[in-house]
Every structure is written in C-alpha cells, then in structure tokens.
Amino acid sequence: MAGALPESIVIAITLNTGEYYVCRNVRNGLVQGGSKDLSGPEVKIQVERAEVDNDHVHLRFIHSNRYWQQRSASDSDIVAVLKEPDENKEKATCTLFKPRVESDVLFLNHAQTGRGVAFDHSRGFLSLNRSSVADPLRFVDAETLVKLPKHVAFKAVYNDCFLKAEYYRDHTVSFISGFPIDYRYFRFNSSDPDEVASGYEVVPMEDGHVMIKSDYYDKFWLQTNSWIEGANSDVATASNKSALFWPVKISDNVIVLKSAANHMFCKGLSLDNKNDCLNAHDPNMSKYTKLEVHELVTKRSIRNVRYRMEDARVHGEEAVVVDTVSFDNPTDHEVTVTDSVEYKTENSYSFTQGLSITSGVKVSMEAELPFIAKAGIEVHHEITGSFNWGHTKMESVTHTGSGSVPVPPKSKVIVDCVVTKGTCNIPYSYTQEDHSSTTGEIHRSDHVDGIYEGVSYYNFNFQVAETHSI
The missing domain is CATH 2.170.15.10 (Proaerolysin, chain A, domain 3)
Known part of the structure; x- marks a missing residue:
C-alpha cells in the first residue's frame, strides 16, 4: 500500500565503488545513482499519494520539482522532467507508480505499463524492466535525517549545563609508571556556551553520520570503553566507527547522539570518579541523553x-x-x-x-x-x-x-x-x-x-x- 511509505525518502543504490543516492541528472533528466551525499538537497524525494486510488504514488524530487516518469512509449528510461503529476494511466508518461514496501526496501512498478523499476548497472540509471519484476531499492525516511549547524554547544536537558572539555587526571596508573595520566574527557558542568571549552565543530559525513571536534582540545570525539574523549587525528578518522555519531532529532533544537561503534546513546554519566561526563552506554533515549543544540552565532x-x-x-x-x-x-x-x-x-x-x-x-x-x-x-x-x-x-x-x-x-x-x-x-x-x-x-x-x-x-x-x- 502507498501509505506504508514515509512522506519523503532518499533512495540508495549500492555500486562497486560504494553507496550512491538517487538524484536527477540536470542535463538530461535521467534518474541516476549519482550522489554520495545523503543529506544533499538534490536527493530528497517527496512521496505524493495519488488522487485516483490508494495504491499509487507520485515521486517528485523536492529541489527540482520534477516528477518521475517513463520517458516515452519507446524509451523505458526513468526521467524526472514533468512539473505536474499525470494520473492518466493510458499515457506512457504517466507519473504514477505502485509501491511495495518490505521493511526499508522499496519495489516500484510503473502504473501504465506494469513493468518493474530496475537499476541499470551498466549505465548507472533507473529504467523499466521488460517484466513486472522490480529491483529492491533501499530507502531512508528523509525526515529522520538530521543536518546540524557547523559551530555548536551542547546543553544537557537533565542538569541544564553545557558540555565542556575538561581533563580528568587518573592517579591510579601512577603506582605503575610513577606519573598520573590526563584524559581528555567532556563534562556537563558549564554555564557558558561561549567559552572555548564549550564549543564544538560538527563535520558531516556523506552517509549522515557526524564527527565532532572540540574547539578546546582541537581533537575529534572518540568512543573508548564507552567514554567519549578527544583523540588524535590518526585514530579519530572517518573510517573509524568509534569516531562517528548518528544524530536523532527529538524536537526543534533537541537531539540525541548514537555511537556508531556500539549503537548506544551518549549521556552524562557519573562513574569511576567521573561526574556528569559524556558516555555512550544508554540503550534508550532517556532524559540523560537529550541535548539542546545551541548555535554559536550572535x-x-x-x-x-x-x-x-x-x-x-x-x-x-x-x-x-x-x-x-x-x-x-x-x-x-x-x-x-x-x-x-x-x-x-x-x-x-x-x-x-x-x-x-x-x-x-x-x-x-x-x-x-x-x-x-x-x-x-x-x-x-x-x-x-x-x-x-x-x-x-x-x-x-x-x-x-x-x-x-x-x-x-x-x-x-x-x-x-x-x-x-x-x-x-x-x-x-x-x-x-x-x-x-x-x-x-x-x-x-x-x-x-x-x-x-x-x-x-x-x-x-x-x-x-x-x-x-x-
């Protein structure tokens, strides 16, 4: 049923060179797997319910306002050309498609021909199969994607304090080496979002994850034994899941952050002589995980x-x-x-x-x-x-x-x-x-x-x- 689809989606295509997201080729209108950026404006697709029945939808690229269609009766390529939906099922260029959804996988059939939508790997474009068999197309609910501002401070909802870079000195190791070790941790104990220790730079990844860099340490976050610390750039890299976090929007300016390494939510935790320090070990979005985002812009x-x-x-x-x-x-x-x-x-x-x-x-x-x-x-x-x-x-x-x-x-x-x-x-x-x-x-x-x-x-x-x- 058409109602099983979210209001807006992004469709992913897996190729030998990685994952790409479906977008419109500006030159010829072809629907292609051409973008690497999940949060780019060109990949977002609006799902519009048909007026003629409950089984079909129109697919419109939001940023170009173009609807999907078969190019013509003699050309089975899928293009995004029309600015208006066409529900005439007698026309080859009808913009109606019948969706079938299985979890996060979408199958599409063109309403006028009944043929399945498939990805042509040799050309990198979507087209209609010769039969009703449709290729599985993985999709993401676009409303679940979060694009954060670049320069921010994070304020814990549970104690009303901003997250601050703060060294934690571990004296337990001094019995072995003779010297304590200073760890670069983050603690919810600041009342000032504008002090340098409370500032962070958000670096978006193409797949929707983010890396977060401390202005004070000049180092990226890294999840180590659940604790979040500032790590050297040779360790905290885009290929290291411990340095990646997935933002989830709760309300207008409130989010939670999930560690890509252990799939746990970050929260303020008091443990092991650390008080209200950032830790990724909450399986649920509890009150301790909720963060207000404050943009560092006057x-x-x-x-x-x-x-x-x-x-x-x-x-x-x-x-x-x-x-x-x-x-x-x-x-x-x-x-x-x-x-x-x-x-x-x-x-x-x-x-x-x-x-x-x-x-x-x-x-x-x-x-x-x-x-x-x-x-x-x-x-x-x-x-x-x-x-x-x-x-x-x-x-x-x-x-x-x-x-x-x-x-x-x-x-x-x-x-x-x-x-x-x-x-x-x-x-x-x-x-x-x-x-x-x-x-x-x-x-x-x-x-x-x-x-x-x-x-x-x-x-x-x-x-x-x-x-x-x-």
Whole structure:
C-alpha cells in the first residue's frame, strides 16, 4: 500500500565503488545513482499519494520539482522532467507508480505499463524492466535525517549545563609508571556556551553520520570503553566507527547522539570518579541523553538570494470568492455591465533551508518576494528585516479587480467576484554571513538548499451566481 511509505525518502543504490543516492541528472533528466551525499538537497524525494486510488504514488524530487516518469512509449528510461503529476494511466508518461514496501526496501512498478523499476548497472540509471519484476531499492525516511549547524554547544536537558572539555587526571596508573595520566574527557558542568571549552565543530559525513571536534582540545570525539574523549587525528578518522555519531532529532533544537561503534546513546554519566561526563552506554533515549543544540552565532544575515525560476512549481490552485455584488437592468434589452471592485487578500510566504535544527539565532534577510500573478510568477517587492526559518509570514494586500457581465432585460444578477488562490515553490541559493559568538569572527558561506513558498491571489473575474426578474 502507498501509505506504508514515509512522506519523503532518499533512495540508495549500492555500486562497486560504494553507496550512491538517487538524484536527477540536470542535463538530461535521467534518474541516476549519482550522489554520495545523503543529506544533499538534490536527493530528497517527496512521496505524493495519488488522487485516483490508494495504491499509487507520485515521486517528485523536492529541489527540482520534477516528477518521475517513463520517458516515452519507446524509451523505458526513468526521467524526472514533468512539473505536474499525470494520473492518466493510458499515457506512457504517466507519473504514477505502485509501491511495495518490505521493511526499508522499496519495489516500484510503473502504473501504465506494469513493468518493474530496475537499476541499470551498466549505465548507472533507473529504467523499466521488460517484466513486472522490480529491483529492491533501499530507502531512508528523509525526515529522520538530521543536518546540524557547523559551530555548536551542547546543553544537557537533565542538569541544564553545557558540555565542556575538561581533563580528568587518573592517579591510579601512577603506582605503575610513577606519573598520573590526563584524559581528555567532556563534562556537563558549564554555564557558558561561549567559552572555548564549550564549543564544538560538527563535520558531516556523506552517509549522515557526524564527527565532532572540540574547539578546546582541537581533537575529534572518540568512543573508548564507552567514554567519549578527544583523540588524535590518526585514530579519530572517518573510517573509524568509534569516531562517528548518528544524530536523532527529538524536537526543534533537541537531539540525541548514537555511537556508531556500539549503537548506544551518549549521556552524562557519573562513574569511576567521573561526574556528569559524556558516555555512550544508554540503550534508550532517556532524559540523560537529550541535548539542546545551541548555535554559536550572535546574528546571521542572508543575502544574494537567487531563485531558480526554471524549477519553480505552481500547485494547489483553487477558486475563492472574495466578494459578491449585484447589477440591475430595468431596460427591455440585454446590457453588459463593467465594474471595478476593491478587495483584500492575505498573501503569505516562507523560506526554508537544509538545517534540521531551530536554534534561536537572529536572522535578517534581504530578498525579493515572488508571487503568482496573472501572467505567471512575478517579483512583487523586496523585504529587508528579521525572520525565522520555516515560519510563515502574512501580508495584507488590497486589490482592484474589474470585469464585465451580461445582464438580461428586466433582471437582477447576483455576481460572485472570484479569484484564483495558488501556491508557488521555488528553489533558491544564497550567501550566509554568521557572526561568531565565541571569537567575533565573520564566516561567509554559499548554499543551494533553500526552498521558498509563496501563496497569492490572482485572475479576478465575475461569475453569475443568480438571476432574478425585476
């Protein structure tokens, strides 16, 4: 059943050179196993339930707004070209697929042909099999993937303290060597996220894991006998599971971290003369494992917003009655009445980007606002000011619409003033400028993971609702 699939997924393909994630070839639209980055915007696929039945779905690449389809009746390659879904099962380019889910494995059959979707290893693309047999495609629920900010502090929910790099001196070994050993541990005992000992750099891996580097030690975390310590770079490497952690989102800015080495959750633990030190030995997401993520940024500005209009998508169009007027015709012949009506609507817009965590950083933006108009998507005006990622902003707009309507002789007509309400989604790139809360330095970076959504009203017209004799 279609309902067994998450709302958004990433599909993985295993090749001799490693694991790749399905994406769209920009040049020819082919659906290929071409990306190594699990968290990249180009690999996320929206699963849209069909309207014609409960058994089929549409698959749309979110960042390019293109739907999967067979290229043509004579070409069985799977491409992502159409911006609108097509549920006509008589057409070879129908965008409906029938999914079958077994755990984290997906089998797909094209609705129009019944043929199974398979991966062509010789060419690196998806295509339709000659039969109904479909290849197993491993998928990941995209909503479970967490993309963390780069510079952060971690605050324990259970004791309200930040995680701080702190040496632990072990005197027990001095009986053997004559000298104690200092271990680079991490302890939840700081009240200041901006001190250097509380700062960490998150380094994402292509498969969704992260490595975490202490600003104070200048060393990556390493799980050793369950304790997390700062380790030398020759040991704490991307190929060492003890240096890898899987983030799981709990709420807007709360996560837990699971060690890739022992599959246990990290928590603050008091044991072996260590108090509230970071340890990966909790099989459950208990209250001791929950971490608030604080981004080490005092303010952030977004500029150089560039919309990819070629990948814009218009959807959800519906008719809305904004006013009702009446016209009388006491004469013995039909007349055409032309009039203007002033009405108000509430346009809305929002900006999202690839980070999964909302950390409360003040963000200002300079950007133009595109909305759907009668002639297509047009830029209405520019905004400059503060905003929150993912939050919808409303703005009241006053319009003047005009139209004409025929009125029969000796009649009164009741006329609905009708407009179209529609939504546009547009990918965008941008430059992000961050002011560090620890060093005061300014960091600039370019990103391509933005999605803008605008809701507007357009296409004013008169529609006769009732006619009465007078």
